[in-house]
Amino acid sequence: MFQRRTRVLRVGVVLVLAGFLLPACGGSRVDQAEVVAAEGGNLTGRVSALEHEQAAAVAAPAAAAPVSAAAPAAATSSTLAAPAAAATPTDRDAVAGATKRQTKATAGAPVAKAAAPAVAVGCTTQGPPVVIGQVGAFSGLVGANNQGALNVLPAWVRDVNLRGGLGCHPVTLYQKDTASDPARSEAAVKEMVQQRNAVALVANYAPLDVQGFRKGVEGMNIAAVGGDQVTPDWHLSPDLFPVGGIERAQFAGSVQALAKQGVKKIGIFYCVESTACTAFRDTLDKDGYAKKFGMEVAYQTQISLTQNDFTSACQAAKGAGVQALVFAGDAGGVSRTARSCATVGLTVPIAITASQAGFDPADKNLQNATLSMAAPVFPFSQGADLLGEKLFRAAMDRYAPTVRIEASSALAWSCATMLERVVNLLGPSVHNVPLTRALIFKGLGLVKKETLGGLIPPTTYTAGQPHASENFCYAPMAFDKRGFYAPQGTTFNCI
Secondary structure, X not given: OOOOOOOOOOOOOEOOOOOOOOOOOOOOXXXXXXXXXXXXXXXXOOOOHHHHHHHHXXXXXXXXXXXXXXXXXXXXXXXXXXXXXXXXXXXXXXXXXXXXXXXXXXXXXXXXXXXXXXXXXXXXXXXXXXXXXXXEXXXXXXXXXXXXXXXXXXXXXXXXXXXXOEOOEOEEEEEEEOXXXXXXXXXXXXXXXXXXXXXXXXXXXXXXXXXXHHHHHHHHOOOEEEEOOOOHXXXXXXOEEOOOXXXXXXXXXXXXXXXXXXXXXXXXXXXXXXXXXXXXXXXXXXXXXXXHOOOXXXXXXXXXXXXXXXXXXXXXXXXXXXXXXXXEOOHHHHHHHHHHHHHOOOOOOEEOXXXXXXXXXXXXXXXXXXXXXXXXOOOOOOOOOOHHHHHHHHHHHHHOOOOOOOHHHHHHHHHHHHHHHHHHHXXXXXXXXXXXXXXXXXXXXXXXXXXXXXXXXXXXXXXXXXXXXXXXXXXXXXXXXXXXXXXXXXXOEEX
């Protein structure tokens, strides 16, 4: 899925890795993953027309020097609240390529001192650096589902720093892999706060280890701004702030399009490993959304994410007369379901969430079966209908041109953009003072009917809320022989 990039970006980056091993698409296990990216730049004051539009669309700090400005110098390690030893400035994918060969990054030559850092228009000076963290299951059983989020956030850091930083504050990013271990997830959150001084966690992925993640977040009193959002915990905690549609909107939305196509009987395969899988089943069956759409749950069975074959379940579903299947599991399981069912002559549409769409698009069984999906944010298959999508694509083309764009990519970018909006809502008073966890919570409380220029359905948070409100909107998506597409473009349906 991912290729080692052959060119080095001319952006100042410091990477401090502790055995960082980027997972392959098969979800091979990776331990002790950690990346730190700290950047600065020497940009001109010229403001591009595109960034003027951005300021209007997402209320970025006035406007910033264009990305096409003179190449910035390397950052100095003094901006890091991080270990003193740092790797030689290099391209992130090049280092990842080295670690794939089971080598560890070590301290290199001293990092060159940066030239004057970028100062966004609207900022009188550059504010103190700010640290954010990302915690996620980037390896192990479901690691392949989350690679887009792992790769997008460093690209966003480069992009936002070239635009002057987060509310005038240059950004440092730490990423930590949990391999879906609840204990590691809780420990990773504590490390972000106690050792890294992170003020927020962004685009976090814990579909199997959400209990440990939530315990860590609430114990450390740090805001988690968006993430996988496939478990109910995302709207049951005072410290978790979902970005876009909640899990039930995604689960119900994935089958709503099939109902419109005349499907009356569905079968559900749901995994034993995650509460997200059970919630998918419950949304359609116990909560009654299948019935609401005029459907009958004719068959359901529990499966395992480690299960290689679903032939017996497919045979039983066929015997029950199902006209479509719902697969609540990982991306690899989607392919195994289509393959197994094809062997018994059951080639019917499969409903999944967009987060499960990390499968090989060349899979003939999936092309023949066709898929119905629901995304919590803008469809990743879209080209550039919105300004926010244009900025997203431009940043990825510049900083991660070989990275595959998928659902977690779009969601991670939306989460990071929400953090930008939160800081901008705090106004100029925070430009020259340290950003804190308390300020991030304050800014989140100011978010009202926010769409981030159309990237997400209208989203509101409340100061001191006991838990986030449930957003029942989603963006329809589909997959067939044509590939991924969005039948309604960047338009959200609300249930």
